[in-house]
Amino acid sequence: MKKGFSATSKYRLAKSRLFFWGVCTLSGLTMIPLFLILWELIKKGYKQFNLSLFTEVAPTSMEAMLARISDSPIPGGILNGITGTLLILALAIIIAIPIGIMTGVYLAENPKKKLANLVRNLSDLLQGIPSIVIGVVVYIWVVIPMSGYSALAGSVALAIMMLPMIIRSTEESLKMLPTSLKEAGLALGGSYSAVVLRILLPSAFSGLFTGSLLAISRVMGETAPLLVTALGAATVNWDVTNPTSAISLLIWEFYNDPNLADLVWSSSLLLLLFVLGINIFAKSIAKKWKIQ
Numbered sequence: 001m002k003k004g005f006s007a008t009s010k011y012r013l014a015k016s017r018l019f020f021w022g023v024c025t026l027s028g029l030t031m032i033p034l035f036l037i038l039w040e041l042i043k044k045g046y047k048q049f050n051l052s053l054f055t056e057v058a059p060t061s062m063e064a065m066l067a068r069i070s071d072s073p074i075p076g077g078i079l080n081g082i083t084g085t086l087l088i089l090a091l092a093i094i095i096a097i098p099i100g101i102m103t104g105v106y107l108a109e110n111p112k113k114k115l116a117n118l119v120r121n122l123s124d125l126l127q128g129i130p131s132i133v134i135g136v137v138v139y140i141w142v143v144i145p146m147s148g149y150s151a152l153a154g155s156v157a158l159a160i161m162m163l164p165m166i167i168r169s170t171e172e173s174l175k176m177l178p179t180s181l182k183e184a185g186l187a188l189g190g191s192y193s194a195v196v197l198r199i200l201l202p203s204a205f206s207g208l209f210t211g212s213l214l215a216i217s218r219v220m221g222e223t224a225p226l227l228v229t230a231l232g233a234a235t236v237n238w239d240v241t242n243p244t245s246a247i248s249l250l251i252w253e254f255y256n257d258p259n260l261a262d263l264v265w266s267s268s269l270l271l272l273l274f275v276l277g278i279n280i281f282a283k284s285i286a287k288k289w290k291i292q
Helices: 002-048 061-069 079-109 114-127 131-146 151-175 179-187 192-203 205-220 247-255 262-288
Strands: none
Touching: 002 262, 079 114, 079 151, 079 192, 079 205, 079 247, 114 151, 131 151, 151 205, 179 192, 192 205, 205 262, 247 262
16 A cells, blocks of 8 residues: 555656646747747847937938948937827827726626626627727727827727726726625725725726736737827827827838838837836736735
């Protein structure tokens, strides 16, 4: 009996170690593409990664061609893209987060209602719609009535894309809370709205905040919907009713101009660092405020 138990233990231990190293190997394989992308962007984009990248607007094709002829770095930067991205994202956040959180609260509080099931299904469907289709729809809804492209139209498109992730993260975060939390608030005489706003939402802060950050990072690099809504601009623009550039739009423009191709790498590196930073920040916040 002792010998048989020992043999069984050795077998289980070997199987456990095999499974552990298998998981580690597969996890390492998934990280290889990320490291290769980072290496390629750093190798080709570091030459243009300087102060001018953050303080000057995108150069013209002629300026880039003269720089290439003289074998010097391309002048200018992507300031108009950085400010445009910040403006469009800020408006998208203002639109999407309140709507997404309130919708998530409704779904969590009324899980079996027909309207809740319909909204949940539509939210899941919305997550699978191609971004260019959303851009075309927003073009019809916003661009045509406003008689022009604008940062506002681009923000509406990105906000629509952000909604499913915010709604789902809010619903799931609220479901994780113990029911006694809500019951205690109501028992102490708090109104339903006060319990939701002052007890449930702050308690689910980790999930709400993480879901919102991940939704932002998901749409930050979108190009297709902005092509038909924000269009782009050669100068820095803070007017939400005028066409506005974005980093992703500049990358597309640089890619289509051989003289500006070198700026594709530095712009892509900056955008990747933004997205990576947001994801790391979201993970750290989720870990710090994890619901026990």
